[in-house]
Amino acid sequence: MIPILCGECGSYSARMRLTVEGLFQCDHCGWLLFRTEISLDGNEIWVVGPDGTLGYVIDPAVSLAEIAESLDDYMSAPHDSYGELEALRKSRDAASRLRAAYEAGVPYPKAEKK
Ligand SMILES: [Zn+2]
Known part of the structure; x- marks a missing residue:
């Protein structure tokens, strides 16, 4: 997860922490x-x-x-092209963000009914 910065002081080293009253300080x-x-x-x-x-x-x-989407881009890009590499990079970055969400406890999205 990416920490949310304080809107008042904007300190990059500060963290907003949960209080016993259910606020963040x-x-x-x-x-x-x-x-x-x-x-x-x-x-x-947002996550805690x-x-x-x-x-x-x-x-x-x-x-x-x-x-x-990035896998579709990969499949349609010319072999050994910049487009292939860019599609793989996008897929890797999205997989990393997906993992971060699961590690933070965000559930898998429900499948849409057809
Ligand atoms: Zn602050």
């Missing part, structure tokens, strides 16, 4: 963040690490779609 400046104030990109999901650190991961459904 910056361990550098003490700024408090409510769950409803967490603002992320639509492809991101085992040590109470607030972070985010990419939605597994997005990573799975990226893997499928």
Whole structure:
């Protein structure tokens, strides 16, 4: 997971940590963040690490779609081309983001009903 930085002090070394009241507090400046104030990109999901650190991961459904798309790109690229390498790189990066989401406890996306 990627740690979410404090919106007040922006310190790269500070972490937002879960409090007993269910808020998140910056361990550098003490700024408090409510769950409803967490603002992320639509492809991101916020998570809490085992040590109470607030972070985010990419939605597994997005990573799975990226893997499928990059494998299609690989299959349609000329053999031994830059396109092949780029498609493999995209697939590897998406697989890495998928693994990070699972390690953070985000469940596998439900299959769409046909
Ligand atoms: Zn702070």
